[in-house]
Amino acid sequence: MSARDIDINKFIKESTEGESGILQYKPGDTLVHNLNPVTKIVVATGLIIGVWMYPNFVAPAVIFGILLGIVFASRLYRNILPVLVVVGAPLLFMMFTIHGLFYPGNMTPYYTISPVPVIESITIYEEGLLFAAMFFFRIMVLLTALLLAIVSTHPREFGVAFTEKGMPPKLAYVFLAALQLVPDMRRQANSIMEAQQSRGLDIHANVWQRLKAFFALMTPLIIGTLISAETRALALESRGFGRTKTPTSLFETTETTVDYMLQACTVVGVIAAVGWRVFLA
Amino acid sequence: MTEINFNDVSFRYTTKRDVAAVHELDFTIESGEFVGITGPSDAGKTTLARLIPGYIPHFYDGQMAGTVQVGGIDVRESSMRELSDQVGFLFENPFNQLTGASMTVLEEVAFGLEQMGVEREKIFGRVDEALETVGIADLIRRKPQELSGGQSQRVAIASILALEPDVLVLDEPTSQLDPHGTEEVFQVLANMDRKEYTMVIISHDLERLVPHLDRLMVVDGGSVALDDTPQNVLSSDDEVINQLNVPESIEIGKYLRDKGLVSPEKHLPLSVADTVEELSPHVRRSGRPEPSTTNGGVDRDVGPASNPATDVEDPLIKFENVDYYYNNEIQALQDISIEMAEGCVCVIGQNGAGKTTFVKHLNGLLKPTNGTVYVNGIDTQDNSIAQLSRHVGLSFQNPDDQIFHDTVEKEIRFGPKNLGYPEERIDELVDRQLERFELEDVRDEDPYNHGLATRKHIAVASVLAMDTPVVVLDEPTGGQDKPGNELLGDVIDDLVSEGKLVITITHDIPFARDHADRVIALCNAEVLIDGSPREVFNEGSTLAETMVEPPKVTQIGKQLDLPRTLLTNDELFKYVDTSAD
Numbered sequence: 001m002s003a004r005d006i007d008i009n010k011f012i013k014e015s016t017e018g019e020s021g022i023l024q025y026k027p028g029d030t031l032v033h034n035l036n037p038v039t040k041i042v043v044a045t046g047l048i049i050g051v052w053m054y055p056n057f058v059a060p061a062v063i064f065g066i067l068l069g070i071v072f073a074s075r076l077y078r079n080i081l082p083v084l085v086v087v088g089a090p091l092l093f094m095m096f097t098i099h100g101l102f103y104p105g106n107m108t109p110y111y112t113i114s115p116v117p118v119i120e121s122i123t124i125y126e127e128g129l130l131f132a133a134m135f136f137f138r139i140m141v142l143l144t145a146l147l148l149a150i151v152s153t154h155p156r157e158f159g160v161a162f163t164e165k166g167m168p169p170k171l172a173y174v175f176l177a178a179l180q181l182v183p184d185m186r187r188q189a190n191s192i193m194e195a196q197q198s199r200g201l202d203i204h205a206n207v208w209q210r211l212k213a214f215f216a217l218m219t220p221l222i223i224g225t226l227i228s229a230e231t232r233a234l235a236l237e238s239r240g241f242g243r244t245k246t247p248t249s250l251f252e253t254t255e256t257t258v259d260y261m262l263q264a265c266t267v268v269g270v271i272a273a274v275g276w277r278v279f280l281a
Numbered sequence: 282m283t284e285i286n287f288n289d290v291s292f293r294y295t296t297k298r299d300v301a302a303v304h305e306l307d308f309t310i311e312s313g314e315f316v317g318i319t320g321p322s323d324a325g326k327t328t329l330a331r332l333i334p335g336y337i338p339h340f341y342d343g344q345m346a347g348t349v350q351v352g353g354i355d356v357r358e359s360s361m362r363e364l365s366d367q368v369g370f371l372f373e374n375p376f377n378q379l380t381g382a383s384m385t386v387l388e389e390v391a392f393g394l395e396q397m398g399v400e401r402e403k404i405f406g407r408v409d410e411a412l413e414t415v416g417i418a419d420l421i422r423r424k425p426q427e428l429s430g431g432q433s434q435r436v437a438i439a440s441i442l443a444l445e446p447d448v449l450v451l452d453e454p455t456s457q458l459d460p461h462g463t464e465e466v467f468q469v470l471a472n473m474d475r476k477e478y479t480m481v482i483i484s485h486d487l488e489r490l491v492p493h494l495d496r497l498m499v500v501d502g503g504s505v506a507l508d509d510t511p512q513n514v515l516s517s518d519d520e521v522i523n524q525l526n527v528p529e530s531i532e533i534g535k536y537l538r539d540k541g542l543v544s545p546e547k548h549l550p551l552s553v554a555d556t557v558e559e560l561s562p563h564v565r566r567s568g569r570p571e572p573s574t575t576n577g578g579v580d581r582d583v584g585p586a587s588n589p590a591t592d593v594e595d596p597l598i599k600f601e602n603v604d605y606y607y608n609n610e611i612q613a614l615q616d617i618s619i620e621m622a623e624g625c626v627c628v629i630g631q632n633g634a635g636k637t638t639f640v641k642h643l644n645g646l647l648k649p650t651n652g653t654v655y656v657n658g659i660d661t662q663d664n665s666i667a668q669l670s671r672h673v674g675l676s677f678q679n680p681d682d683q684i685f686h687d688t689v690e691k692e693i694r695f696g697p698k699n700l701g702y703p704e705e706r707i708d709e710l711v712d713r714q715l716e717r718f719e720l721e722d723v724r725d726e727d728p729y730n731h732g733l734a735t736r737k738h739i740a741v742a743s744v745l746a747m748d749t750p751v752v753v754l755d756e757p758t759g760g761q762d763k764p765g766n767e768l769l770g771d772v773i774d775d776l777v778s779e780g781k782l783v784i785t786i787t788h789d790i791p792f793a794r795d796h797a798d799r800v801i802a803l804c805n806a807e808v809l810i811d812g813s814p815r816e817v818f819n820e821g822s823t824l825a826e827t828m829v830e831p832p833k834v835t836q837i838g839k840q841l842d843l844p845r846t847l848l849t850n851d852e853l854f855k856y857v858d859t860s861a862d
Contacts, residue, residue: 002405002409002418003387003391003405003409003412004405004406004409006387006421154384156384173382177380177381180381180426184381184426188682192682192683194646194677195677195679195682195683196683197666197667198646198666198670198674198677199670199674199683199695199696199744199747200667200671200696200699200700200747201695201699202665202667202699203667204665205667215685216683216685216695219685220681220682220683220684223681223684223685223729224681224682227377227681228374228376228377231372231374231377231378232377232378232380232381233340234336234340234361234372234378235370235377235378235379236380237340237361237362237365238334238361238368238369238370238441239365239380239392239393239396239440239441240362240365240393240397240444241396242396243362243396243397243398244397244398246398247395247396247397247398248394248395248398248399248400248401248404249395250391250395250404251388
């Protein structure tokens with residue numbers, strides 16, 4: 001097979017790194033996947049600013065609903081929903097109880113539970129509930145918007161897209177290499193643990209033993225990482241890393257009219273929202 | 282084309298000021314030469330290599346005297362980046378030298394070209410060409426992190442070739458690979474166009490290296506001890522030759538010349554076929570071999586474990602119908618039933634045959650999916666790794682996965698201390714290991730001040746200090762010189778004579794031949810053959826299933842149709858008719 005026969009953009013977008021799990025890139029061919037990564041970040045940021053400007057829960061709730069629709073339409077629910085549930089469920093419960101009971105602006109009783117032992121009755125107030133709803137939906141919009149951008153974009157696309165917008169290529173390399181370092185270090189930590197246990201280290205004993213185990217794990221891990229960093233530094237240097245300020249990129253991101261329109265709409269929308277809050281409200 | 286010129290070059294590392302790593306190196310390597318560099322561990326081979334692409338003095342600090350010129354350019358006046366136009370460098374570790382930021386082999390090989398700002402269209406052409414040269418065009422879509430060591434090393438070579446250097450420096454390119462990966466890398470060397478490249482290759486593996494060379498340099502104590510054609514170097518009487526892994530075929534060739542059976546003018550044989558051809562007119566195929574005039578050729582297969590089929594009394598290790606699955610899917614062991622009581626047992630087989638999985642069952646790091654493993658009569662299922670470590674000491678392949686103390690002595694104390702032995706016993710055990718591995722002089726030094734070969738000895742010593750009845754060593758010999766291997770071999774023989782059971786996982790077939798009482802070959806999660814070295818190595822065609830080649834002398838004996846399976850050169854020489862006529 002020849003290098004020319006490979007549609008590198010398509011190929012990279014379809015490849016995933018190791019196990020595809022929560023918070024990891026999931027390949028696909030949907031509108032969201034095909035947007036420029038910069039557009040995704042701009043729109044996500046715009047939405048987050050927007051919902052924070054808006055003074056009640058209606059708009060955040062509507063936007064959250066729309067985002068959920070996009071999550072399902074892009075078939076990314078498996079990677080996003082678990083996070084939303086894990087973060088959202090406890091948040092929902094805490095927000096509604098704490099603000100429902102103790103929000104400083106509480107005036108209008110919404111529901112009273114009685115009789116309650118010791119303190120006779122508990123009153124939940126409307127103002128608190130509305131505030132909790134607003135805050136809850138704001139957080140959910142923030143989470144969903146960012147997750148959508150991350151899960152639908154291959155790490156390399158982020159690097160290339162931001163390099164095209166003027167980010168130094170070295171920074172893009174650091175970002176990509178750091179992503180891969182984590183699974184590498186996890187693998188190494190595993191073999192170190194096995195080697196030390198084979199020398200009689202008991203990792204399940206008392207606190208002192210565990211502390212010792214920590215050193216026995218961390219020292220070889222750090223030394224090993226430093227040794228491989230030395231080799232990598234030399235290897236990169238030998239391959240001319242950082243030689244030109246404008247390296248060629250095999251991978252190219254596309255920016256379509258849809259991207260420009262979305263970016264423009266977001267900027268206009270954010271300016272309008274800020275203006276409205278500052279001058280009219 | 283580029284020639285390399287060393288002019289009275291000496292270098293001392295800042296971190297090791299008291300010794301010159303290399304001393305007054307003075308030689309020229311002509312354009313298009315393929316030069317091998319070998320020598321004992323810590324002789325200065327890697328330092329020599331680092332001088333060519335300018336890693337010394339631009340990356341490693343130290344005191345440098347003399348000049349190194351590559352293509353007429355003084356490396357001191359140049360930079361690593363500029364020199365990378367001319368010199369490509371391949372490192373020992375197959376994984377560390379990849380960029381770590383590529384999702385495909387294509388991107389990995391293209392990385393350097395992207396950095397140089399080469400046009401997209403040209404990049405594709407050069408990537409194709411480089412992959413073609415190293416014979417891995419079919420891997421272009423694969424992820425670099427998922428490749429085997431041999432494949433990864435070839436991707437690294439392709440990444441260098443894509444930049445079109447004139448000089449290639451390979452620093453022990455196969456020391457961390459299994460035999461199959463090693464063969465892959467040396468195959469690349471065979472395919473390289475000699476008109477286009479100057480090559481400098483550092484290796485201990487003379488058996489595979491020598492056939493590709495124009496010239497062989499032996500470095501010892503920081504200086505060039507020998508420098509000539511490989512045949513002349515290896516037939517030299519110099520002391521340093523005893524520290525090299527001289528190929529068996531060369532030794533046989535030397536013997537035939539010494540006995541006056543072959544003209545000393547003739548080139549020494551390098552391959553099995555050449556050796557067979559030289560020997561053929563001089564061997565007696567039938568009848569009894571000539572009575573031995575030397576004391577060599579002691580039969581190792583007269584031992585307690587020579588007949589593994591019979592029940593062993595009180596086995597220290599017992600596997601009963603053991604299956605093991607990774608993630609409930611991939612079967613790594615299938616119906617293994619084995620007993621081991623004493624002696625040295627070598628486990629061989631290709632990568633992925635199940636060797637490491639097998640070893641991890643010996644001290645409870647893995648528990649069988651089905652079946653039972655008994656260690657010293659204890660079921661591993663009911664015991665923690667910490668409890669089992671009183672019975673089995675296990676030393677893994679990479680010493681850097683365990684070394685974390687600042688002195689050699691403390692490192693060796695770690696094991697017995699974990700087992701809670703009394704202080705006096707620990708002292709005694711530690712001293713014993715320091716003596717065994719000739720580490721007494723460096724007991725207070727930092728293990729990381731020593732080379733990989735010494736660190737490997739330290740790691741093994743720290744496990745032996747636990748004084749367990751069973752000792753398991755995973756690839757103890759990789760990347761060592763001959764004295765290092767011999768020391769390890771002596772230690773293993775010593776342990777066996779103390780009555781311990783030593784289980785060694787190894788790719789090093791000559792090592793297994795020299796020290797094993799019993800050899801177990803694994804293949805696709807199952808036991809392929811189990812017997813004495815002579816029985817197992819006699820089954821060349823069966824061993825091929827798991828990518829194992831019998832020792833060269835065994836192959837030679839087979840091709841000569843000798844009546845007995847040979848294990849050593851001395852055994853072969855008994856069949857040689859030395860009465861010149």
